[in-house]
Amino acid sequence: MKFRNIATAFLMNNDDVLLMERSETNKRMPGFWYGVGGHVEPEEINDPYSAVIREIYEETGLKDYNVENLKLKYMLLRREKDETVINYVYFGRTNTKMVLQNDEGSLHWIPKQEAMNRKFIDVLKLALEHYFEDEKNDEVMVGVMQNEKSTGIKWSTLMNMEQ
Template identity: 30%
Template sequence: MDADTNTDIKLRNMTSIYISCGTKILLLYRIGSRVVPPSWCGIGGHFEPDELNDPRTCVLRELEEETGLTEKDLKNISLRYVTLKLKDGEIRQNYYYFAELKNQIFSTFLPECSEGVLEWTAYENLAQRRMPYTAGYVIRHYLETGRHTETLYCGTAVPGGISWAELTDF
């Protein structure tokens, strides 16, 4: 993209939540997205206009719409990753949350989802799932590093990976 076209760049803000239960994470095989081809990802979607400064509200709304789960079903909900990727004339900003399921009974419950198919996937099988670009790198980083810290990470998509930095308040 050359300097003349940078004035036409649009923004796309999205959220996603990965819910763990033991050594499994709830994934959605998303079908029919306007942004990514069919692939495995967390639960989430696009911001509504009144949510632009509140990604937590967005991700919780999407979670309830897509699974029927609500905030009361989860514990340790935490924003852990923010990524940026320039794609098709858009800066795609993703807010990735991680949480734990409170009630183990839901770990066998998979509701109908109009966005695709839900599945509890074991940590060791996550690398075999085809995921959107930044989501795949977020999951890899989370398994290797992120799940052992409380750090908020910021990532910029680059060819062949993500350039990670700790996002600190100073």
């Protein structure tokens, strides 16, 4: 089995969330909605925070000083055929809505209450729902997608064993 590591950011500005609608010509998941992010590079494998900061800049033009309180909130695990996808999902706030468009899709500031009406892959939709239910929760949650016959996710709190 192989592993694919991804870092994703959902950035908030007031009650709007920045989402990317993938291009209809995109090879993977055309027309689906995501946060900004992408693959963790080999030199970032032990530092997904650096990966998500890089991806935010590449996909939006936002620099690190435009992003506040960027925190790891979810580690999502799911299988795709012969690989396990690990997605490190961060949430933060921005001090601007000025973003640059990119060639992977189109960026949109969507009111939080309308965000869930978009077409997401199940694991991201469940993470967003979970986050919006309790945004003040400071725990890092691990979510494991259940088998393909179930459309649920099993949540656990990532515990610090040294405390």
